[in-house]
Amino acid sequence: MTEGTQPEGPGADTPVRPGGATAVVVGGGLAGITAALALADAGVRVTLLEGRPRLGGLAFSFQRGGLTVDNGQHVYLRCCTAYRWFLDRIDAAALAPLQDRLDVPVLDAEGVPGRRLGRIGRTALPVPLHLARSLATYPHLSLAERARVGRAALALKRLDPADPALDAQDFGTWLARHGQSPRAVEALWDLVGVATLNAVAGDASLGLAAMVFKTGLLSDPGAADIGWARVPLGDLHDRLARKALESAGVRTEVRTRVTSLSRRADGRWSVQVPGESLDADAVVLAVPQREAHDLLPDGALDDPERLLRIGTAPILNIHVVYDRTVLRQPFFAAIGSPVQWVFDRTDASGLVDGQYLALSQSAAQDEIDQPVAALRERYLPELERLLPATRGAEVKDFFVTRERTATFAPTPGVGRLRPGARTKAPGLYLAGAWTATGWPATMESAVRSGVGAAGAALGALGRPRDHLLEVFEEAA
Template identity: 40%
Template sequence: MGGEMKPVVIIGGGPAGIASAVHLARRGVETVLIERSARLSGRAASFLYAKMDEEIDYGQHVLMRCCTHSIDLLRLLGQGDSVSFQKSLRVPMRSETRTDEIASRPLPGALHLLPSLLTYRFLSFSERMNAVKAALSLLLRAPDDVSFDEWLRGQGQGKREIATLWEPISVATLNAHAGDASARAARVVFKRGFFKHHGADIGLFTRPLSHVFSSATSYLEGSGGTVLLEAPVSRIIVERGRAVGVETDNGDVIDAHAIISAVSSPNLVSILPPDVARDKYFSCLKGLNYAPIVNVHLWFDRSIMNEPFIIAVDSRIQAVFDVSATRRDTKRHHIVISQSAATDWIDAPINGIVDLSLAELGRLLPQARKAELIDSLVIKSRSATFVPSPGTDELRPEPTAPISDLFLAGDYTATGWPATIEGAVRSGINAVEALLSTTTR
């Protein structure tokens, strides 16, 4: 792919598009990466909150050590130190009356979690034994056509085991309640992450996300590529069954040797020619449902946490992160409550969300009862990620589209991973491999 050949055009500058562009650049392929925003980063973005003079993330993103492709990409971008990983898995679990943790122990394979499960204080002894049996079954098989909740009940799991163990992990990793996620999607998280020694070690970003991913601009331009910012794409140009270019909102046309779409499925459908969008390959994307995430940013006059994060049990909030501690910011005391699958929160009034959050923090964290709230900010994302509901695997497309020279990337594609940064990065690499395989036949 050299000489007078036109560039590969990549639409969308989030992790999927960045991964595609970087992977192509390493193969010596000329690329044009087009992003509608002022910086590369996509949904993994941040912005300056002037009132507190702090760059804050739109959403709270976490990596696990099994996210190997994301880790490799960050290293290539010179951002390997932007994520701080635990030395070994430790997930603090906290309710109003109890504290415990899901922690790794020096045992082989999935057995590394066995001591935690056998002593988990939120369950009785018999419930713990039931949970261990279900975990062993989850290692073997879980279908895509039943919900995780239904599968768990079939394994003898009661309300208590589901509510205090399986549900918190399902919501945090899949942005879906156990009753909405497929059993297979949950199995992916547990088998590749939690059931592997060090697979689920938690990594938290130590700097704002836009700073992390926008570093791809200098990498790509230094490799001979082009990055176009603030350039929304209005349509993909298709001629005689082949994708030949894109047109931006301001009327600029960019000819392409091939196109990789790395935008969300609804955005992709909106920029395709109508007759192309009606093809079954694209029309089935309308069957993907999306779930909201709400992030509640709170600034206090003092520190209220002793951990970088906690998972709440028997609470109306889910996960709490100490952003200031992770970023080693001694000037502020900034925490974030991340509420996934937040259907009940997305249309709730802001004041009500803040009041509920403060009340729950007071129940969970004794230090919060004495702290004074300085400021708050609620960020709602109505369609944050697709829901990996039963049967969804059949709707997730492979990267090669039925239109010649058009390839798809995005966490909704058939990566075998849930809607995460890792799923997005893998999708970008999959799209490139599919593209290169067609040019070498």
């Protein structure tokens, strides 16, 4: 039997005890939380184990003086149906609302007067006309470049992101073949792609890039409307998630690191943690790929070493607190500058006086290990170029957060390395944004993976999965 083709149905791969099915979820990020909720909602008795002192994985908050700081800025789009379901499920949708309509201010640090500010937005017209006005008036590209962007977008719309041949190609080469200038790549394609893929076009799988642009910009007029948390991420992914888990009957243990997994002679699983052994009918392993590799028992995957060949990519986050308001809008993107995206986090952080800006710098391989002093010297002048109001402002605080392995690297060929939810070990399932969801490493991918793993486990346990249909039809 090959991976991902286990039979389903009561008793097909995991014996169920008369007292009811039990499951252990290893990992308390979005994938693990989702899997635990989906299993518990079907009547499975679930224990969730997390090694950190909090839930939320890499989307979390911490305290710095009087500030509540997110480790990095996270956004989602209207097309992220699974993450939107997750927000509803933990009663948090009102705390992370969506824009009424896509609107992204784009500042050019090197633009001539009158052309520094452009906007990427949409109208209510059908696809692809919903972006036509924005593209026609986008000042950061020439008229000829805008026309070529339109033709490339139509060609992209014809691609099938699931085609394995696309996974082997890089997006940058495809863009060049379709007439995209370096300026167009910087001012438009990478503006979106770096933030969603965590890679520049030349380093990104064409399959993943096609998925991002087709789904976000070319599927539905409102698909790319942006949502973000108006409160600290910890309020969502830790506090409200714990409340939802508790209400669902999930036993949640933090500061509890799993040391090994083994399948017993009776077909059930034994999960070892310091000082305790937990038995379960099913286990969902929702941890990063390298940790999953170390915990997988022999024979669980045909080639477990492929997990180690899934690269990682860093994200650098720069935090600046000014003594006054320097930005009058919630966020903006930048071109012609090392600055990528800047968000106003003043209200969410609890700051009373001044303004707190968070810079999200994806694909930050060249800067992730630079000293804070060097980053300060580089980025404060860039903010002065972009935001004239900063020139007379006092910097009250400047600090950085670094996620060296923030996401899996979306390099060409990564698709064939990403495993599905099922393993060859009956009763053992994988979840995480790095698994084969078809999405890049986003909160959406993490939630989808948790739903997929739970759905596979419930099918094997003979438990209902109808409640997962509201997330996405493929979970059935």
